[in-house]
Amino acid sequence: MLLKLYRINFLSNYPKMSTCVKGKLSYPKDQLNLDLTLLGGQSFRWEKHTNDKKEEKWQGVAFECFWELHQTPSTIKYKVFSNKKHPDEYFTKLLEKYLRLDFDLSGNCEKWKRAHRHFAETSQALKAVRVLDQEPLETILSFICSQNNHIKRISTMVQWLCSKYGSKICSYEGVDYFSFPSLSSLCDHQNELESALREAKFGYRAKFIAGSVKKINESGGNDWFQKLRSLSFKEARVELVTLPGIGFKVADCICLMALNHLESVPIDTHIYKIAQASYLPRLSGIKSVTPKIYEEVAEHFRKIYGDYAGWAQAVLFCSGLQRFQETKGKFVDKTNVCVPAKKQKKK
DNA sequence: CACGGCCCTGCTCC
């Protein structure tokens, strides 16, 4: 045990010293559900741990920092490791920005409840999911991985990218944590990138990622991301869909979660089913979501829920997800008759 | 322009 501690300290202090900062901010728990927000499919870099005393903590990497979060009814306490020196308040501000704590969730939920009956019915108990404000490159590559895929495998793939091309932030409790790779780091391996990804079981997404990295670099990298933030939502989306592997749905996820375009409403299969059942019954016979149908649904949500329609969608999505799990794969919207979950037995 | 077939992998189901 002593030896182990010594090793960890030795490794993490040398050759590069990563500093640990502790901090705390006040925020009511009922306005921030960390499970839904961090583990619900926006980011793929967080894990929750519960010890035998049933104390919960969330660990993850964002903005080149490793974070450990604890939540009390009125506060969030954090530990953060970073390779770069910053004044302590930098981290508090960063965390507030990442979680968009300035957004009045309960106020907006009241508006959304008045805007449509379905919202009022589905979210009686507030699903306090917050839309994260994430880094564009990480969000783009992660959501390219998300197609035809589920959270668990996406997380594995993103983790692979980080440990292969990212840089080590710290070693904590015996685990190494890596930042998401920078654009330049990925470009340095441009020639081998696709084949390396293939080998790492990225499947057909390997080509998309390599191609997108190349194109992002040619477009100006971080300057291009800044430009996309300053453009209107739809202008930004037009630009994004020129990247290989990015269609409307993934582009909308990026706009919403990394480019500050909160009116963006990603229409995935879950949301489409909700739309068919409770918003646009006309679509109930139509299976394939063509670009035209996609836009119709998205515009419909924007019309109802306004400038922050994407956030309203996130809340609806979480409500749907929960029911999805409860019914063991059979998606059942509340407006339909609820099919009882199959009895599971078997060891 | 709408549609179906296909794409990689890994897991679950039967």
Added chain:
DNA sequence: AGGAGCAGGGCCG
């Protein structure tokens, strides 16, 4: 046991 079916899409014909 081992093949079908599917998972928070996109591309191509």
